[in-house]
Amino acid sequence: MKKIHFSLAVVMAVLSLFATACGSSDGKEDTAAKKAKTAQNSADLPNYRYVDLDSVLSKYNLAKDYNEEMIRMQTNMESAAKRHESKIQNFASSMQNKMQNNGYLSEASYKQDQQTIASMQNEAQRNMASLQSSYETAAIQAQKSVIDSITAFIKDYNKKRGYDAIFQKASTLYINPALDITDEVVEGLNARYNKVKK
Numbered sequence: 001m002k003k004i005h006f007s008l009a010v011v012m013a014v015l016s017l018f019a020t021a022c023g024s025s026d027g028k029e030d031t032a033a034k035k036a037k038t039a040q041n042s043a044d045l046p047n048y049r050y051v052d053l054d055s056v057l058s059k060y061n062l063a064k065d066y067n068e069e070m071i072r073m074q075t076n077m078e079s080a081a082k083r084h085e086s087k088i089q090n091f092a093s094s095m096q097n098k099m100q101n102n103g104y105l106s107e108a109s110y111k112q113d114q115q116t117i118a119s120m121q122n123e124a125q126r127n128m129a130s131l132q133s134s135y136e137t138a139a140i141q142a143q144k145s146v147i148d149s150i151t152a153f154i155k156d157y158n159k160k161r162g163y164d165a166i167f168q169k170a171s172t173l174y175i176n177p178a179l180d181i182t183d184e185v186v187e188g189l190n191a192r193y194n195k196v197k198k
Helices: 002-022 031-041 053-059 061-100 107-161 182-197
Strands: 048-051 165-168
Touching (some): 048 182, 053 182
């Protein structure tokens, strides 16, 4: 009888170890167990961490605000292009109608309209080039502001943590997920940005 109890205990222990190693049936580890495991192993982790920059950029309010501004500028450019195109097409249509209805009394008046449409096309090109240049300048400035803000935050953040290095996840082929500080960095960045914004 003792042998049976011992065997059952061994089988139960093996099943328990297997279940722990495999996690729950859906492949997700219990959050409390994960936190406990992270806390237990934090002393064993190397003294560096990583940040997923793509996640930071998608969640950082400053980056989101700049992204919205860029979308607005792009929409304005598209609207301006449509306005120019419509204006030029309307003028070209009126020229066509004039030609078909013998509306041009002289070659000089026809040439005048040709010059007008050429002038409209040149103005549209200049205007679109100016808008494109403004957009590119704003995009470069926005990118610089966001990266400078993240870099400055990481330096301040690390003064308290004292890590030897903080990497970008994209620069690694594999890195232990326990070293991920992305959410903590996003939270800190947004707290600082929202405080300044108020």
